[in-house]
Amino acid sequence: MSIKKRPIKGISYWIIDRSFRRPSDGVIERYRRVAQVQTRASAEREERDIIAFFEAHGTIAPLVRPELRPKAEPKKVEMPKKDPTWEDAVEHYTEIVAPTRKSQTWRGYEGILEGPHMKWWASMPLSKITRREIQRWDATLPKSGSGSTRRNQHIVLRSVLRAVGPTDDGEPGILISEMPRFPRLPKVGQVAVDAPDPDDVKALLTEVDDEKRLPVRSRQRRSARLAFALASYAGLRAGETRGLRVRDIKGGNIVVRVSRAMGIDEAPKSGHQRVIPIDGRLLPLLKRATEGKGPDDYVCTKIDGTPWGDTGLRQALERACKRLGISGGRYHALRHHFATALFGGGADAITVRDLLGHADLKTTQRYAHGVKARARAAIAAMASVALIMLGCGASVHDDYDNNTCDWRFLPSCVVRGEEGDACQSEAFCQDGLRCDRPSDDRRTWTCVLDD
Numbered sequence: 001m002s003i004k005k006r007p008i009k010g011i012s013y014w015i016i017d018r019s020f021r022r023p024s025d026g027v028i029e030r031y032r033r034v035a036q037v038q039t040r041a042s043a044e045r046e047e048r049d050i051i052a053f054f055e056a057h058g059t060i061a062p063l064v065r066p067e068l069r070p071k072a073e074p075k076k077v078e079m080p081k082k083d084p085t086w087e088d089a090v091e092h093y094t095e096i097v098a099p100t101r102k103s104q105t106w107r108g109y110e111g112i113l114e115g116p117h118m119k120w121w122a123s124m125p126l127s128k129i130t131r132r133e134i135q136r137w138d139a140t141l142p143k144s145g146s147g148s149t150r151r152n153q154h155i156v157l158r159s160v161l162r163a164v165g166p167t168d169d170g171e172p173g174i175l176i177s178e179m180p181r182f183p184r185l186p187k188v189g190q191v192a193v194d195a196p197d198p199d200d201v202k203a204l205l206t207e208v209d210d211e212k213r214l215p216v217r218s219r220q221r222r223s224a225r226l227a228f229a230l231a232s233y234a235g236l237r238a239g240e241t242r243g244l245r246v247r248d249i250k251g252g253n254i255v256v257r258v259s260r261a262m263g264i265d266e267a268p269k270s271g272h273q274r275v276i277p278i279d280g281r282l283l284p285l286l287k288r289a290t291e292g293k294g295p296d297d298y299v300c301t302k303i304d305g306t307p308w309g310d311t312g313l314r315q316a317l318e319r320a321c322k323r324l325g326i327s328g329g330r331y332h333a334l335r336h337h338f339a340t341a342l343f344g345g346g347a348d349a350i351t352v353r354d355l356l357g358h359a360d361l362k363t364t365q366r367y368a369h370g371v372k373a374r375a376r377a378a379i380a381a382m383a384s385v386a387l388i389m390l391g392c393g394a395s396v397h398d399d400y401d402n403n404t405c406d407w408r409f410l411p412s413c414v415v416r417g418e419e420g421d422a423c424q425s426e427a428f429c430q431d432g433l434r435c436d437r438p439s440d441d442r443r444t445w446t447c448v449l450d451d
Contacts, residue, residue, distance in 0.1 A: 003043045008034070011171075012096065014043040020054050029060050037084050038164070038174045039091040045082075084164075084175040086121040086129070092174065093163045104239065104261035112156045117141055121157075129161065131181045138183065151186045158182060195336040200326040201232050204317075205281075207324065219303045224316035226285050227300045227308065230254075231334035233279035235356050238331045240268060242308050247295035249286055252278050256357065261310060270357045417447045 002018040014035040021028050031050055035043035054060050090113060098106050112118065120137045121129065134157070141150045164175035173179075205225055209218035230236045234254055236244065243260035254276045258265040268274070278286065289299055298307045318329040335356070342352045353361050417428050422445060423435040429447040436448045 003035075003040060003047060014038055014040060016043060016047050016050065018047065018050065020060055023058050029064065031060050031064060037082055037088055039084075039088045040095065041091060042082065042084070042088055083125040083127060085126065086124050086160075089126060089160050089164045089175055093160045097159070097163045102261070102266050103264045104259075104266075107262060108152075109156050109159070112153060113160075117153050118156075126161070126164070126176045129180055131183060134180065135183055138186075154182075154185050195340045196328050196333050197326075198337070198341075200321075200324075200328060201334065201337050203324050203326060204320055204328075205229055205232060207320065216303065221316075221320070223289075223300065223302060224313070224320065226289050227313050228317065228320075228331075228334055229282050229285055230300065231331060232337050233282040234276045235335050235338035236276075237269065237335060237357075238313050241300050241313065242298075244299045245295065246290045246293050246297050246299055249278070249290060249299065254278055260307060268357055270359045272357065274354060274357045276355055419447055419449065421447045423447050 002016065004015050004017060005012050006015045007013075015032065016035055017030075017032045019028050019030045035046055037043070037046070050060065050063065053063060098109070101109070117137075117140070120140065124133075138150070138154070141153055143150065161176070161179065164173060165179040166173040166177065205228060207221070207225065209221055211218040227238075227241050230241045230244070231238075236254075236256065237259060239259035239261045240256050243258040243265050244254070244256075248255045248257055256268055256274050256276065259268045260266075286299065290297075293299075301307055302312065313331050314329070317331050317334075321328045339352055339356055342355065347355075349361060353363075417423050417433070418430055419433055421429075423429050426435050428445075429435050432450055433447040434450040436446050
């Protein structure tokens with residue numbers, strides 16, 4: 001086979017370059033053309049057709065220069081034109097585009113391409129993939145859940161077709177001359193943030209092992225707790241924890257430079273580096289973990305000194321949660337704990353976004369909702385205690401959004417409010433005072449002089 005890939009005007013093409021010696025006079029003829037269909041398999045099929053033509057006619061002149069074709073030839077000899085299929089597009093995407101993707105992203109795409117929903121397009125000519133056909137395919141996709149599965153299927157379909165279609169700047173398509181009109185991407189519902197309970201995080205990070213009786217297992221669990229702490233106190237993703245090196249810890253900061261997945265160090269998810277000040281609770285753990293290591297060594301490793309694998313941290317967390325009898329098991333949830341703790345400490349959304357490495361502020365603001373809910377509950381509890389002390393009233397329902405409040409009273413109460421105290425009825429005020437209830441604010445009742 002003489003199939004080669006060559007750049008033409010900055011774009012790589014499959015080229016068929018093969019020479020033939022005519023049996024009639026020994027003259028060498030050369031066939032050098034861009035393959036009609038730009039996948040290796042299709043180019044090889046096209047070359048086999050050229051060889052068959054030469055063996056039948058003893059020359060390739062009619063293929064190279066059609067004007068030299070003998071006039072007496074009864075039938076016009078042409079290379080068969082093949083309509084490229086979905087498999088041709090996937091092959092091109094796998095060979096040309098996939099190497100430019102992050103390994104973890106491509107792993108997700110590969111899983112979708114090999115999944116059951118993409119079998120709809122098996123052997124289908126690309127010319128048949130129209131808006132109508134895409135809508136028919138979409139009707140077979142799962143509609144339950146948040147919608148992300150359905151949306152991801154559409155994203156992969158678009159990526160494959162755009163890789164072989166014309167570009168926005170007018171560059172002709174490789175396998176298709178015109179892109180189909182895609183329907184709108186399915187909407188994805190907002191997923192609730194599953195930040196773990198602070199007490200569970202504390203139990204997870206303060207677990208004590210019997211290092212004398214089980215030294216090897218203790219070392220392994222200690223290494224895992226360091227990884228848990230990096231997520232809980234610095235907000236590192238699992239890949240960023242695996243890729244953290246000693247040189248990335250300096251000046252009281254952690255510099256997140258890479259994310260490690262499938263054994264490859266790549267840029268973080270956002271594509272940008274970020275700097276995270278080291279939490280005081282994390283500092284002694286990092287000092288112990290980096291002691292005696294060189295600048296290029298990984299900080300968080302297994303007991304054999306090698307970096308954690310893609311599933312190792314999740315499995316270690318699941319085992320720890322089971323031992324301690326606590327809920328959880330998702331490593332990313334520890335990062336949620338870091339985010340909600342920042343909001344709870346008064347950090348603004350921009351600061352939290354930068355520390356988490358989010359590309360979109362909307363993603364960051366999801367973490368603020370849980371903090372607001374807890375703050376409202378705390379304020380309501382405080383108000384209830386104050387009213388019990390002053391007027392023996394206890395809150396049974398607070399709706400801050402609708403500005404309403406329902407109360408029950410303790411009839412056995414003997415404590416009565418003084419002037420200016422909160423009240424709910426005349427029974428709450430001392431003799432000589434009445435309970436003033438302004439019509440414009442149901443939440444304010446005050447003991448005032450009864451004049």
